[in-house]
Structure formats: C-alpha cells, structure tokens
Amino acid sequence: MATLTPHKKACTVNPLKMSAPIGAALAYLGVDRAMPVLHGSQGCTAFGLVVYVRHFKETIPLQTTAMNEVSTILGGLENIEQAVDNIYKRAKPALLGLASTGLTETKGDDVAGYLKLMRDKHPEWEGMEVVYASTPDYVGSLETGWAAAVAAMVERLADPSSERLPTQVNILANCHLTPGDIEEIRDIVESFNLQPIILPDLSGSLDGHIPETFVPHTLGGTKVEEIRAMGRSCHTLVIGESMGGAAEALKAKTGVDYTLFDRLTGLEASDAFIQRLMDLTGHPATRKLKKQRSQLQDAMLDGHFYFGGVKAAIGAEPDLLYALGSFLTEMGAEIEAAVTTVESPVLEKLIAKELLVGDLEDLEQRAAHCGLLVTHSHGRQAAERLGIPFHRAGIPLFDRLGAAHQVTVGYRGTKELVFELGNLLWSNAHEPHPDDWRLDHENTQTIARH
Amino acid sequence: MSALKDKVASVMEEPACAKNQGKDGKERKKGCGKALTPGAAAGGCAFDGAKISLQPITDVAHLVHGPIACEGNSWDNRNTPSSGPSLFRTGFTTDMGELDVIYGGEKKLFRAIREVIEKYDPPAVFVYQTCVPAMIGDDIEAVCKAAREKFGKPVIPVNIPGFVGSKNLGAKLAGEALLDYVIGTVEPETTTPYDIAVIAEYNVAGDFWAVKPLLDALGIRVLANISGDARYNDIACAHRARAAMMVCSKAMINVARKLEERYAIPYFEGSFYGISDTSEALRQIAKLLVNKGAPEELLVRTEALIAREEARVWAQIEPYRVALKGKKVLLFTGGVKSWSVVSALQEAGMEVVGTSMRKSTQEDRERVIEIMGTDAHMFDELPPREMYRMLKASEADIMLSGPRSQFVALKAKTPWLDVNQERHHAYAGYAGFVTLVQEIHKSISNPVWEQVKRPAPWERDGKDEGIRMKDEENRPQDAAPHPSSLILHP
Numbered sequence: 059m060a061t062l063t064p065h066k067k068a069c070t071v072n073p074l075k076m077s078a079p080i081g082a083a084l085a086y087l088g089v090d091r092a093m094p095v096l097h098g099s100q101g102c103t104a105f106g107l108v109v110y111v112r113h114f115k116e117t118i119p120l121q122t123t124a125m126n127e128v129s130t131i132l133g134g135l136e137n138i139e140q141a142v143d144n145i146y147k148r149a150k151p152a153l154l155g156l157a158s159t160g161l162t163e164t165k166g167d168d169v170a171g172y173l174k175l176m177r178d179k180h181p182e183w184e185g186m187e188v189v190y191a192s193t194p195d196y197v198g199s200l201e202t203g204w205a206a207a208v209a210a211m212v213e214r215l216a217d218p219s220s221e222r223l224p225t226q227v228n229i230l231a232n233c234h235l236t237p238g239d240i241e242e243i244r245d246i247v248e249s250f251n252l253q254p255i256i257l258p259d260l261s262g263s264l265d266g267h268i269p270e271t272f273v274p275h276t277l278g279g280t281k282v283e284e285i286r287a288m289g290r291s292c293h294t295l296v297i298g299e300s301m302g303g304a305a306e307a308l309k310a311k312t313g314v315d316y317t318l319f320d321r322l323t324g325l326e327a328s329d330a331f332i333q334r335l336m337d338l339t340g341h342p343a344t345r346k347l348k349k350q351r352s353q354l355q356d357a358m359l360d361g362h363f364y365f366g367g368v369k370a371a372i373g374a375e376p377d378l379l380y381a382l383g384s385f386l387t388e389m390g391a392e393i394e395a396a397v398t399t400v401e402s403p404v405l406e407k408l409i410a411k412e413l414l415v416g417d418l419e420d421l422e423q424r425a426a427h428c429g430l431l432v433t434h435s436h437g438r439q440a441a442e443r444l445g446i447p448f449h450r451a452g453i454p455l456f457d458r459l460g461a462a463h464q465v466t467v468g469y470r471g472t473k474e475l476v477f478e479l480g481n482l483l484w485s486n487a488h489e490p491h492p493d494d495w496r497l498d499h500e501n502t503q504t505i506a507r508h
Numbered sequence: 509m510s511a512l513k514d515k516v517a518s519v520m521e522e523p524a525c526a527k528n529q530g531k532d533g534k535e536r537k538k539g540c541g542k543a544l545t546p547g548a549a550a551g552g553c554a555f556d557g558a559k560i561s562l563q564p565i566t567d568v569a570h571l572v573h574g575p576i577a578c579e580g581n582s583w584d585n586r587n588t589p590s591s592g593p594s595l596f597r598t599g600f601t602t603d604m605g606e607l608d609v610i611y612g613g614e615k616k617l618f619r620a621i622r623e624v625i626e627k628y629d630p631p632a633v634f635v636y637q638t639c640v641p642a643m644i645g646d647d648i649e650a651v652c653k654a655a656r657e658k659f660g661k662p663v664i665p666v667n668i669p670g671f672v673g674s675k676n677l678g679a680k681l682a683g684e685a686l687l688d689y690v691i692g693t694v695e696p697e698t699t700t701p702y703d704i705a706v707i708a709e710y711n712v713a714g715d716f717w718a719v720k721p722l723l724d725a726l727g728i729r730v731l732a733n734i735s736g737d738a739r740y741n742d743i744a745c746a747h748r749a750r751a752a753m754m755v756c757s758k759a760m761i762n763v764a765r766k767l768e769e770r771y772a773i774p775y776f777e778g779s780f781y782g783i784s785d786t787s788e789a790l791r792q793i794a795k796l797l798v799n800k801g802a803p804e805e806l807l808v809r810t811e812a813l814i815a816r817e818e819a820r821v822w823a824q825i826e827p828y829r830v831a832l833k834g835k836k837v838l839l840f841t842g843g844v845k846s847w848s849v850v851s852a853l854q855e856a857g858m859e860v861v862g863t864s865m866r867k868s869t870q871e872d873r874e875r876v877i878e879i880m881g882t883d884a885h886m887f888d889e890l891p892p893r894e895m896y897r898m899l900k901a902s903e904a905d906i907m908l909s910g911p912r913s914q915f916v917a918l919k920a921k922t923p924w925l926d927v928n929q930e931r932h933h934a935y936a937g938y939a940g941f942v943t944l945v946q947e948i949h950k951s952i953s954n955p956v957w958e959q960v961k962r963p964a965p966w967e968r969d970g971k972d973e974g975i976r977m978k979d980e981e982n983r984p985q986d987a988a989p990h991p992s993s994l995i996l997h998p
C-alpha cells in the first residue's frame with residue numbers, strides 16, 4: 059500500500075497529464091453520429107484534434123464555439139447558440155456533446171441553464187440531443203473529463219423504467235479501454251448470452267473501419283436510443299474506479315444497480331469479471347473462455363522468469379496506473395515509482411515503493427535504476443536518455459501503429475500483455491560478461507600485499 | 509492587457525503585408541484574423557502560432573503559463589530537429605490549478621521560472637501567456653521583469669494568449685517579442701560581409717540542413733536563423749546581418765520589415781522549395797550581399813554553384829520524371845508557400861489539380877495563377893466531404909497535405925504525403941527536392957493501393973454483406989442480434 063505524495067513543484071516539467079475537456083470530447087466520440095464541441099477558444103480544439111488524429115490515425119470530428127477575447131468577456135452563450143445551430147444545419151448529429159474549457163469556466167457562463175432556454179427557442183433541434191459537461195482545464199485530467207461526460211450523458215439521456223430486461227446489461231467503460239479492449243469485453247459478455255449496451259463505445263467509431271462515404275460526425279458507437287434504453291437493463295458493469303460517479307448517476311436516474319471492477323487486466327481481475335457474469339446469468343463460461351484462462355496461466359508460468367524482481371517505473375492516469383501496476387506486481391515485478399495525474403481512491407490499493415502526483419521529470423528521476431519504464435509516448439525522451447526498456451501505454455500513443463487495437467483486458471488480453479512485456483524484458487536481459495564478477499579493486503590489492 | 513491590444517493592432521496594420529494593403533482602413537483594423545464561425549472553425553490559436561515560431565530555438569526553456577491544456581495537450585509534437593541542445597523539447601508549464609485561478613498565478617509563475625533556472629540553467633527563458641491567466645489578469649511582463657532582475661538572465665515575455673486570434677497572428681506577435689527583447693541585445697564576436705539572417709525557416713524535418721551546405725559552399729554565414737535549429741545568442745545578434753531572407757510568405761513579415769527599418773538590413777521574400785526557387789533564392793542572397801559591399805565575385809561563384817547543382821538534380825530526378833509525368837496532385841499546405849510547392853511539382857512533371865488558398869495573400873494567389881495559368885484549381889475551402897469525394901473519384905493520384913486531412917485521403921485509398929510540420933523528410937533545397945520526388949514516387953508506386961482496393965470474397969457477386977454477415981455468424985445461437993454491433997455501414 060502506498061501513500062500518495064501530492065504535487066509540490068511550481069513548474070511541471072514534461073507533462074504526464076492532459077486536460078479534462080479533451081477527455082470529455084473523447085467520450086462523446088464513442089457515441090454514434092456524435093459531434094463533440096469544446097466551449098472555448100479555437101486553439102483548445104485544434105490541439106485536442108491533433109492529439110486524437112495522431113493517436114487513432116483517423117479523422118476526428120471535433121468543433122469549437124470559437125470564443126475570442128471579446129466574446130469571453132461579454133459571455134459566450136451566444137457563441138454556443140450559433141455553434142449548436144451551425145452544427146445542426148451542417149451535420150445534423152444525433153448527439154452534440156458540449157464540454158467547457160478553462161477559459162469559459164473562468165468567466166463562469168451558466169451553460170446548463172442557457173441550454174434549457176435554447177431548446178425552447180429552437181424547437182427544430184428536436185432529434186438532436188445536446189449534452190453538456192463542465193470540464194475546466196484547471197481541474198482534473200483527461201480521465202476526469204471523460205467520466206464527467208459519461209455522467210452527463212446518462213443523466214440527460216437514460217430513461218427511467220420499471221421494466222428490467224433479463225438479458226440486457228450496461229457497461230460503463232473508462233477512457234483507457236481501447237477499441238480493441240471494448241471489442242474483447244463485448245465478446246466476453248455476449249458469450250453469456252447477454253446483450254451489452256456499452257457507453258462510450260469507441261470500438262464502433264474509432265476502430266479503423268473504412269466507411270463508404272464521408273460523414274461530418276462519428277460513424278458507429280453507442281446509439282442515443284441505446285443510452286435511453288439503459289434504464290431497462292438488469293445490471294450495470296462498471297470498468298474503472300473513475301467511472302464510479304457515472305455509475306451512481308445512472309443508478310440515481312434509473313435505479314439500475316451496478317458492480318464496479320477497478321480493472322480487467324490480470325488473472326484475478328478477469329476471474330472476478332467472469333464470476334460476476336456467471337452469477338448474473340446462471341450460465342457457465344464457454345469453452346473458449348476456459349481455454350483462454352488456461353492459456354493465460356501457461357503464459358504467466360512461461361513469462362514470470364522475465365518479470366521477477368524487475369524494478370518498474372510507471373507514469374499513468376489513476377485507473378490505468380492501477381491496472382498496469384497491479385498486473386506487474388502479480389507477475390513478480392516491483393513498482394519502484396508510480397507517478398500519476400490526479401488523486402484517486404483506487405491508488406490506495408496499489409503496491410508501490412513511491413507514489414506521487416507528478417510529471418515525467420519526476421518519473422525519469424526515479425526510473426534511473428529501473429529495468430522497465432511504462433508511460434505514454436511522451437516518455438520516449440526519458441527512455442532514450444535512460445537507455446532502459448520502454449513500454450508505451452495510455453494516451454497519447456503517437457509514435458506507434460495500432461494504438462486502437464492493443465488488447466490488455468480479460469484472459470486473452472492479459473496473455474497478450476504478458477507476451478509483449480515479457481519479450482521486451484527478455485530482449486533487454488543482461489548477458490553475462492567476464493567483468494561481472496570482478497572483486498572490487500581495493501580489496502584485491504589489499505589481499506595481494508599480504 | 510492594453511499594451512497587448514496595441515501590439516495586436518500594430519501587427520494587424522502591418523504595411524508590408526500585401527493582403528493588408530488591399531483593405532480599407534476599417535477592414536484593416538479587423539486585421540488578418542477573420543471572425544470565426546462558431547461550430548465551423550478550424551485552426552490553432554495565437555499561442556500555438558507563437559510557440560511554432562519560437563520553439564525551434566533549441567537552447568532556451570519554453571515555459572507555458574496556464575492550465576494543463578495549452579502545453580499538456582501539445583508539447584513535443586513538432587519535428588524541428590536540433591544539431592545540439594535539446595532543452596526546447598522539454599515541456600515546461602505552470603499547470604495552473606483551481607486555487608491559482610482564484611488567487612492569481614503570478615507567484616507560481618515566478619517560482620516556476622526560478623525552478624527552471626536552478627535546474628536547467630538555460631541562456632534564456634521564454635514565458636508564454638495563455639487565455640486563463642490573461643483573463644484573470646496575471647501580468648507576465650511584470651513577472652518576467654522581476655525574474656530578469658532577480659536571476660540576471662533574459663526572461664522573455666511572450667504575451668500572446670490564444671484567444672487574441674489565429675496562428676498566423678501569433679507568429680507575427682512572436683516576432684515582435686524577439687524584436688522587443690532579443691534581437692540587438694548581443695554583439696557577435698566577429699562579422700563578415702557574408703552574414704545573413706533567415707526569417708521564418710523552422711528547420712522542419714531538417715529542411716534547413718538541406719540548404720545550409722549550399723550557403724556554406726559559397727562562404728555565406730547564417731548569422732541567425734529565425735528560428736530553426738537556432739541558439740538564443742544567434743538571434744540576439746541578428747541585427748548585424750548584412751541581408752535577410754524571408755522564407756514563409758506571411759509569418760513574421762514584420763520582423764523582416766523592422767530589421768530593415770531599424771538596422772538597414774535589406775530583405776527579399778523567397779522559398780527553398782523546388783529547383784528554380786532555390787536557385788532564385790541563392791541569387792537574391794548573393795545580390796543583396798554584394799549590394800551591401802560583399803565582393804562581386806560572389807555572384808560568379810553563386811552562378812557556378814547553381815549551374816552545377818541544377819545539373820545534378822535534374823539528373824537525379826530524371827528516372828522519376830517518366831513515372832510521374834502527368835500525375836495529378838491535390839495540394840493542401842494550408843496556403844502558405846503553396847506557390848512554391850506548385851511550381852516545384854510542375855518541375856517534376858506533375859499536374860496540380862487543386863490547391864488550398866485559405867491562408868494566402870492576394871500576392872500568393874497571383875503567383876499561383878501565374879504558375880498554373882488559371883485560378884480554376886484554387887480552393888478557399890475544401891470541406892473534407894468534398895475532398896473525400898474527389899479522391900474517391902480518382903480526380904487526383906496523390907494528396908499532399910498535413911496530418912489533419914491525412915486520413916481523409918487514406919480512407920479514400922489514395923496515396924498521401926505529409927508536407928506539414930510533422931513530416932519526417934526534408935524537402936528544401938536541391939537535395940530536398942530530390943527527396944520530395946522520390947517520396948511521391950514511392951507513395952504512388954506502392955502496391956498496397958491495388959491490394960486494398962480488391963473486393964472482398966463476399967463482394968464478388970455484387971452484394972456487400974460485409975461485416976454484417978460475419979457478426980451474425982459469430983453470435984451465440986439463442987441471443988438476439990444486438991443493434992449497435994451489427995451495423996457499421998448505415
């Protein structure tokens with residue numbers, strides 16, 4: 059158990075953290091026919107866009123209310139109206155996902171109240187849902203912003219119902235699950251004859267499919283009608299501690315109870331998930347799952363040699379840090395330093411020698427004597443300077459192919475991770491050298507003199 | 509804030525900007541930043557533009573004052589390499605939190621400057637203002653002044669919060685910061701009649717390194733490159749250059765003009781893209797230097813070098829010219845430098861079927877018309893949907909653009925080449941032009957285009973069951989099909 063050291067420096071050096079508004083935007087991108095809009099100046103949107111284009115290698119719909127100095131001081135509500143109306147006219151998305159930024163929050167526009175008025179003024183917007191999440195840049199991180207947007211979506215869209223469909227479940231996914239992870243989770247859940255409604259579902263929108271025509275909004279993802287129907291599900295499966303708030307919001311609105319899984323990476327974590335699905339449905343696990351479990355066991359046995367005793371330094375958002383850190387610990391590695399972006403209760407459970415809110419400078423300083431560095435692509439400079447094996451995980455991954463298709467959940471995903479990290483550690487393993495066992499110089503001389 | 513307003517106004521009235529001259533007084537005041545349409549806007553903010561222009565100064569610390577968004581979402585994402593120091597690739601930010609917003613961020617900024625100086629000891633610190641601290645009234649100019657006095661080091665305020673305007677405006681204002689605080693503050697150890705300054709060349713993908721050997725061969729010294737692979741000290745000495753070349757057609761024109769005004773440094777506007785533009789640039793540099801007193805034989809040597817290098821490039825690209833003859837190119841450089849790239853592509857035998865003029869000046873437009881012989885292929889705006897249609901309909905054989913439209917092209921299964929800041933190849937100078945031609949050829953001739961266009965086995969009978977069918981097969985027998993997983997192609 060590690061205690062979290064808060065951030066002390068005035069100057070963050072090599073940021074680990076990204077901002078909440080772009081986290082919210084990403085969550086909206088997991089909805090079918092959606093258009094995320096940042097209420098702020100154009101630059102915030104431009105940066106966010108580049109981050110996701112490079113990470114997913116896809117075109118990304120993302121708009122801005124285009125605030126400037128004057129409109130910010132006067133208040134940006136008019137810009138919101140214009141933006142929503144322009145987008146309605148040009149793209150007619152099913153969902154327009156708004157997120158505030160530091161700029162507009164500093165001014166303190168009452169966006170939620172204003173949107174209510176706007177809906178009355180624009181009856182033609184009927185058919186386009188507008189959801190708003192408050193995400194000032196100076197609070198939280200990408201993970202926080204994503205969670206806020208999901209909570210906003212279920213609060214606004216999920217319909218309460220007394221009906222419970224015995225085969226329909228909700229899945230609330232955190233921001234670290236890749237499209238590949240989502241696909242894997244869907245397969246697992248469907249193998250219990252359940253129909254999952256997954257929110258957000260990046261596996262529909264950002265999975266790299268090649269559409270027939272070009273559309274100005276997302277194509278694929280959770281449908282708005284499905285979000286409405288979440289109130290009729292028999293249960294909600296929540297992936298990641300950061301989604302606790304959204305799960306509570308859904309429960310408060312619809313009464314659907316939930317189970318929270320703080321991670322899905324690792325044998326034990328996957329067992330807990332499968333166990334819950336068995337209990338919920340009364341169905342046994344399929345032959346395929348059983349086989350995957352035994353393959354994972356085997357991979358862990360084959361792989362543990364390379365992990366045992368390895369000192370690792372990890373920099374990641376809380377949920378991902380917990381998932382990867384726990385996995386490494388379970389494989390026999392030791393977490394020398396864990397650096398994260400914001401405080402989170404899930405980290406109380408992490409086993410690490412040192413745990414702090416910080417940046418990649420903090421991580422680099424602590425990784426000097428480690429045998430493994432894990433963080434997002436911005437760790438590349440540190441890895442180069444330190445010359446230690448580097449595994450990329452998190453957002454952004456801009457210098458690797460296939461970020462969307464990395465799978466690290468469930469038995470199969472964990473097995474993939476054992477192989478990937480195991481191979482990385484193996485190829486960097488120390489080869490014996492004649493000098494390895496040299497006695498230290500002074501001692502040798504002392505003995506020779508006698 | 510009012511000092512900032514004056515700056516913005518003065519830059520917007522830039523007399524050397526061709527686009528401005530065409531406007532009347534009122535229009536001109538509005539400046540180059542068109543009012544953006546909420547919900548239909550694209551492009552970076554002024555802070556972004558300032559950062560692009562100054563970040564290539566390699567040995568200084570670039571410290572961004574603001575919440576995490578501005579630096580956290582964007583650091584180390586440009587490929588402007590350094591031949592030495594790497595401090596410019598380190599991301600520094602005050603990462604303002606809620607309390608800083610409530611109580612003001614000036615103290616934190618001061619402490620941050622101290623931390624940077626104590627830990628990294630750079631020759632200078634550039635401090636960038638962003639929107640939130642500007643809103644709450646943090647006075648970065650005062651903080652920088654205090655820090656300068658306290659630490660005895662240049663601490664340069666770059667007071668350009670994003671919301672004052674576009675990227676282009678930001679680039680110009682960044683130039684003002686250099687003029688106000690950096691240029692002219694240091695005297696070079698020696699000077700020669702062959703010293704030049706290059707303005708607005710950022711050494712993207714090593715572009716400048718493809719040009720510098722040509723200048724070296726002529727004995728021309730680049731006293732200051734603003735700002736690719738630059739050192740702080742070089743830029744501080746820029747006022748001693750004998751002549752200047754202004755590389756990009758719009759960014760930092762104010763720097764060129766003011767160097768001329770204040771220090772009598774003559775400048776010309778040129779480009780290093782393509783054979784004839786490169787030769788022309790070398791000629792102009794030589795001419796200006798000779799006008800300022802360099803020996804005349806420089807002109808002769810320059811012509812000799814041009815003749816030798818041109819012959820060499822033509823020979824090098826000859827094998828590709830046959831393959832590329834008549835190939836149709838769609839070009840989106842964001843407007844800047846497009847005339848130069850258009851003529852370069854024509855030199856290689858290709859045909860430009862469309863180019864974006866979104867950010868271009870009237871002068872740029874005229875140049876493109878002159879080169880292409882018509883304005884029929886100039887687009888102010890090409891929405892992604894239309895771009896996609898054109899590419900799908902094979903109206904172009906390749907698209908050259910930046911990463912934002914990269915995946916429009918790739919999804920249309922059309923060859924694409926990066927010509928913006930994130931690219932990995934230098935395209936400037938004669939050598940860079942050869943690379944450009946080779947890269948275009950490599951892309952167009954890749955067998956992958958034919959591979960990915962092949963119909964799937966289940967499409968051969970004309971019916972596209974696609975992913976739909978596969979999903980149904982994999983579904984457990986007694987479960988009802990799930991709506992969202994079935995339909996990927998509505």
Ligand code: SF4
Pocket residue numbers: 098099100101102103105160161553554555556574577578637638639640669670671
């Ligand atoms: S618009 Fe303002 S807040 Fe947004 S990225 Fe640019 S400087 Fe930062």
